[in-house]
Amino acid sequence: MGNKIEVKNLHLIFGSSKKQAIKMLKSGATKEQIHNKTKCTVAVNNANLTINEGEIFVIMGLSGSGKSSLLRCFNMLNIPTRGSIEIDGKDITQMNKKELLEFRRKKVGMVFQHFGLLPHRTIVENVAFGLEIQETTTEDRLRKAREVIDLVGLKGYEDSYPHQLSGGMQQRVGIARAIATDSDILLMDEAFSALDPLIRVQMQDDLIELQQSLKKTIIFITHDLDEAVKLGSRIAIMNDGVIVQQGEPEEILLHPANDYVREFVGNVDMSKVVTASSIMRVFREKLVLGKDGPAYAARKMSQNNFRFMATVNNSGVFQGYIVERDVRRLLEKNEKDLSKIVMDIPQVNSGTPLSDLLPLYIQQKYPLVVVNEKGIPLGYVDHTDVVSLVTGYNNGEVKEIIENASN
Amino acid sequence: MNIGKYVELFVDWLSEVGRPVFNQITIFIENTVDILQEGLLSIPFYIIILLFAILAFYVKNKSFRQYKISKKNWKNLFGLSFFCILGLSLIYLMGFWTQMIDTFVLVLVSTLIVLIIGIPLGIWCAHNKRIYIIVRPLLDFMQTMPAFVYLIPAILFFSVGNVPGVLATVIFSLPPAVRMTTLGIKEVPKEIVEASVAFGCTPRQTLFKVQLPLATPTILAGVNQVIMLALSMVVIASMVGAGGLGESVYAGIQQADVALGFEAGLCIVILAIILDRMTQALGDKKEEL
Ligand SMILES: Nc1ncnc2c1ncn2[C@@H]1O[C@H](COP(=O)(O)OP(=O)(O)OP(=O)(O)O)[C@@H](O)[C@H]1O
Ligand SMILES: [Mg+2]
Numbered sequence A: 001m002g003n004k005i006e007v008k009n010l011h012l013i014f015g016s017s018k019k020q021a022i023k024m025l026k027s028g029a030t031k032e033q034i035h036n037k038t039k040c041t042v043a044v045n046n047a048n049l050t051i052n053e054g055e056i057f058v059i060m061g062l063s064g065s066g067k068s069s070l071l072r073c074f075n076m077l078n079i080p081t082r083g084s085i086e087i088d089g090k091d092i093t094q095m096n097k098k099e100l101l102e103f104r105r106k107k108v109g110m111v112f113q114h115f116g117l118l119p120h121r122t123i124v125e126n127v128a129f130g131l132e133i134q135e136t137t138t139e140d141r142l143r144k145a146r147e148v149i150d151l152v153g154l155k156g157y158e159d160s161y162p163h164q165l166s167g168g169m170q171q172r173v174g175i176a177r178a179i180a181t182d183s184d185i186l187l188m189d190e191a192f193s194a195l196d197p198l199i200r201v202q203m204q205d206d207l208i209e210l211q212q213s214l215k216k217t218i219i220f221i222t223h224d225l226d227e228a229v230k231l232g233s234r235i236a237i238m239n240d241g242v243i244v245q246q247g248e249p250e251e252i253l254l255h256p257a258n259d260y261v262r263e264f265v266g267n268v269d270m271s272k273v274v275t276a277s278s279i280m281r282v283f284r285e286k287l288v289l290g291k292d293g294p295a296y297a298a299r300k301m302s303q304n305n306f307r308f309m310a311t312v313n314n315s316g317v318f319q320g321y322i323v324e325r326d327v328r329r330l331l332e333k334n335e336k337d338l339s340k341i342v343m344d345i346p347q348v349n350s351g352t353p354l355s356d357l358l359p360l361y362i363q364q365k366y367p368l369v370v371v372n373e374k375g376i377p378l379g380y381v382d383h384t385d386v387v388s389l390v391t392g393y394n395n396g397e398v399k400e401i402i403e404n405a406s407n
Numbered sequence B: 001m002n003i004g005k006y007v008e009l010f011v012d013w014l015s016e017v018g019r020p021v022f023n024q025i026t027i028f029i030e031n032t033v034d035i036l037q038e039g040l041l042s043i044p045f046y047i048i049i050l051l052f053a054i055l056a057f058y059v060k061n062k063s064f065r066q067y068k069i070s071k072k073n074w075k076n077l078f079g080l081s082f083f084c085i086l087g088l089s090l091i092y093l094m095g096f097w098t099q100m101i102d103t104f105v106l107v108l109v110s111t112l113i114v115l116i117i118g119i120p121l122g123i124w125c126a127h128n129k130r131i132y133i134i135v136r137p138l139l140d141f142m143q144t145m146p147a148f149v150y151l152i153p154a155i156l157f158f159s160v161g162n163v164p165g166v167l168a169t170v171i172f173s174l175p176p177a178v179r180m181t182t183l184g185i186k187e188v189p190k191e192i193v194e195a196s197v198a199f200g201c202t203p204r205q206t207l208f209k210v211q212l213p214l215a216t217p218t219i220l221a222g223v224n225q226v227i228m229l230a231l232s233m234v235v236i237a238s239m240v241g242a243g244g245l246g247e248s249v250y251a252g253i254q255q256a257d258v259a260l261g262f263e264a265g266l267c268i269v270i271l272a273i274i275l276d277r278m279t280q281a282l283g284d285k286k287e288e289l
Helices: A018-026 A031-038 A067-071 A097-106 A123-127 A138-151 A167-180 A197-214 A225-231 A249-254 A259-265 A294-304 A324-333 A354-363 A383-391 A395-406 B003-017 B019-042 B045-061 B074-094 B097-127 B129-144 B147-158 B162-187 B190-198 B203-232 B234-238 B245-254 B258-288
Strands: A003-014 A041-052 A056-061 A082-087 A108-111 A185-189 A217-221 A234-239 A242-247 A286-288 A308-312 A318-323 A347-349 A368-371 A377-381
Touching (some): A003 A018, A003 A067, A003 A217, A018 A031, A018 A041, A031 A041, A041 A056, A041 A067, A041 A217, A041 A234, A041 A242, A056 A197, A067 A185, A067 A217, A108 B190, A123 A138, A123 A167, A138 A167, A167 A185, A197 A225, A217 A225, A225 A249, A234 A249, A234 A259, A286 A294, A294 A308, A294 A324, A308 A377, A318 A324, A318 A368, A347 A354, A383 A395, B003 B019, B003 B147, B019 B097, B019 B162, B045 B258, B074 B097, B074 B258, B097 B129, B097 B162, B097 B203, B097 B234, B097 B245, B129 B162, B147 B162, B162 B203, B162 B234, B203 B258, B234 B245, B245 B258
Parallel strands (some): A056 A217, A108 A185, A185 A217, A286 A308, A347 A368
Antiparallel strands (some): A003 A041, A308 A318, A368 A377
């Protein structure tokens, strides 16, 4: 997975007195001040991005924050005022006309919010459009177009016209057109926003599937955080032309960089995004069955104020918990074998999303344990952490609520 | 202020300087008109009527292959063809066949010249704001100036006959061709144009593969207007010596001959209806698909 796209210090300014606007920007003027003074709009302000090969990179932000403006720089529909965009090591902002045409034809496809299909052409002719302008033979491009139409699940509609198709189907045509040229980058500007919710979810699933088989690098704009989280391997959030945060969805949700982002991610369904590994606490001590006895266990527990401890066998594989009460009973009976009191605990792995953890807590008094693929325990997921994540309360508030309720 | 005087001086000067060019234009248009008129007149009238009827059927039904006749749509399918047969036969029976052909050719030639100038100009206006700003008032001027005024310089430049008639008609009916072309191209959804650029179209490819095809219905509506305006100039053009039905109407006026005037006028109406419905049907074509 190499770097596919490298954006450095990208500025995009609309208006005629760009120089003055840049100068003002450098001296720290706000977007609004610049607009009032120069009538220029700073659409993208010093963007720096790295987009990896084969990932779906999502750009989010409020309306007018500059998402489309940024995206349209990636195929030079907007010509950046400053900065560079390197794609496969080549700076596209420095390309001459001919190179640029070639770049648009071979390397990058685009999918539009309102599909942008040609109404006077059939589906297969629409899909073949990108190849047609490269002057390939009719036979070649129709064969390729049919292939791609099949791929997006529109077989049988080759000779229909766009207006005879539903919105979802039209957007499939849009996607087919974009991948028909075998370009390895796809730009999608709110590509699913015009579709109704059910179709939209279906399209998202299909896009993920398509991406897994074709390994395109996709840059996707959306307003919908759930969509972003579902599709994006990484997300960038824009505000007033500035990229305020970028990172993996989980990272952004759990550690929003500022209030804007916090507000933005406030409504997302955390349980689908947050995984066990990001909220687990690590085991500081473990007991090895057959080696450590109850006395040792009791000492560790009272030293650290543990309610329970994890046990492993001699190869380090998780066996279960032992709890303080059982250890004491064992000591009273003067028995040595800890394995008698080990209790079974459900095991999850580090990638399990919160939504799949929650049902397990119904019958669980003790924290779930997170293990790696060999069964080695990595940590545990405490009830309180789960509750505070879902509700948004911190641990103290959770405790307070519990106390108030028991009175 | 004596603006008229300066215009006169300018026109005089232009007619002097431009004489060789104007002569060439005159010869070219005259020949084209003559050849077309003679050619059409050498074909028996019933064959021409039949051709009109077939053409009417064709434009109404897009193609000969895919029509289905039912009780409901037969009027739509054959109506215009019937009208062509009846109307043109009537013209023949009233004895205006030659004049009708002459007028038809004059309208045809003016319309072609208008389209050859107007469509490229319209495209240019759509792409270049500055040109549009210059051209727009000119078009307004051309359209609102009483058509008679064009006759004067037309005679000066091209003497009398069909040629000044054609050129006055061209100037009078040019505006809708330019306007509707510009409008049609500007109306093409931005996203579609953008899509074509994003996939690597050259401006030329965008124009021919996207903008013009999508603007076609609007441009055809413009063609329809051009033809109607050209027909409305027929009588006026006859004042500078253009032949055809206009000449008959003009003669009717001069001789206070109601019968002649009415019959020739009726012929113009029939021709107008036929040309109007045909070009309209052309424009509808795409939308019904
Ligand atoms: N062609 C243009 N000329 C001048 N200003 C523009 C142009 N395109 C966009 N802008 C301005 O740039 C800013 C960013 O617009 P942009 O369309 O990129 O926002 P966006 O994040 O895509 O919003 P939305 O979610 O509504 O699509 C806005 O202030 C907009 O008015
Ligand atoms: Mg946008």
